[in-house]
Amino acid sequence: MILTVTPNPSLDRTYELPALERGAVLRAARDRVDPGGKGVNVSRAVAAAGRRTTAVLPLGGPEGALLGSLLGAHGIEAAGVPVTGSTRVNVTLVEPDGTLTKVNAPGPDLSPAEAEALLAAVGDRSAGADWIACCGSLPRGLPPAWYAELVARAHRAGGRVALDTSGAALTAALRERPDVVKPNAEELAQAVGRPLSTVGDAVKAAEELRGRGAGAVLASLGADGQLLVDATGTWFGHAPAAAVRSNVGAGDASLAGFLAAGGSGPAALAAAVAHGTAAVQLPGSVMPAPSDLHPAAVTTTDEVPLDRVLSEPAS
Known part of the structure; x- marks a missing residue:
């Protein structure tokens, strides 16, 4: 069983447009709504x-109620923690050539009591979970060290943690030695404070994260x-991907494949690549x-x- 933790989930609304014209009234060719957030996607x-x-x-709020209902429709047990603020709604606009324009809402401001209730x-x-996947940005009200506290508690209970976050939240959590970061x-x-122009640069950066506490680094290079x-x-x-329609959630699909395949070694990496490429x-x-x-x-x-050379160098 894989337990996921998404501190800032969303409803993801996607509109496929014939063209994106600023200032115009646009009619979508297709639209859909999905439960969103990195852990939810996992x-x-x-x-x-x-x-x-x-x-x-x-x-x-009503957005949270709809999100919980959608999770159930996907066969996912939702362990929802009630909060005062409304769950956010994110919007993605997709053009025919695959170009994405995303508008991500900030999400609710969680109180200290709500933050503790989530932990x-x-x-x-977590009892019986093979992995605990902690994913995504932190909402307002949760300090950068919130993930670090989660990792520490999970390790004290004997759990394995995969962490997919960035910035100060990642830096703080590395001190608690997450088993995998993605x-x-x-x-x-x-995370390393320098541009990465080649695969070799990415390898060195991953090794640096391991030196700072990560057990393993699974890095998506697009x-x-x-x-x-x-x-x-x-490894x-x-x-190859025949045609790219949307990269939303591809990294989350990769992490799911990696963990479902055991979470270590080249076989798990192959599963991660297969899931990401399909997504x-x-x-x-x-x-x-x-x-x-x-x-x-x-x-x-x-x-x-x-x-x-990386096709889109990170800076």
């Missing part, structure tokens, strides 16, 4: 694979593939089902292309 991908998952998250809910639900290239560059750096070595994984070929934030995966197309190797 749960959705796990559930799509037929695995058990529980999502711990704050829920507030307590994780503790109540940055993308931009977040990895931000179209250039994914890296896994842990105590046993470094590189890649798979970018689906609309909105749709998570891949087993029929969408093409594991035979994935290449993993310990011969990492260190000199390969």
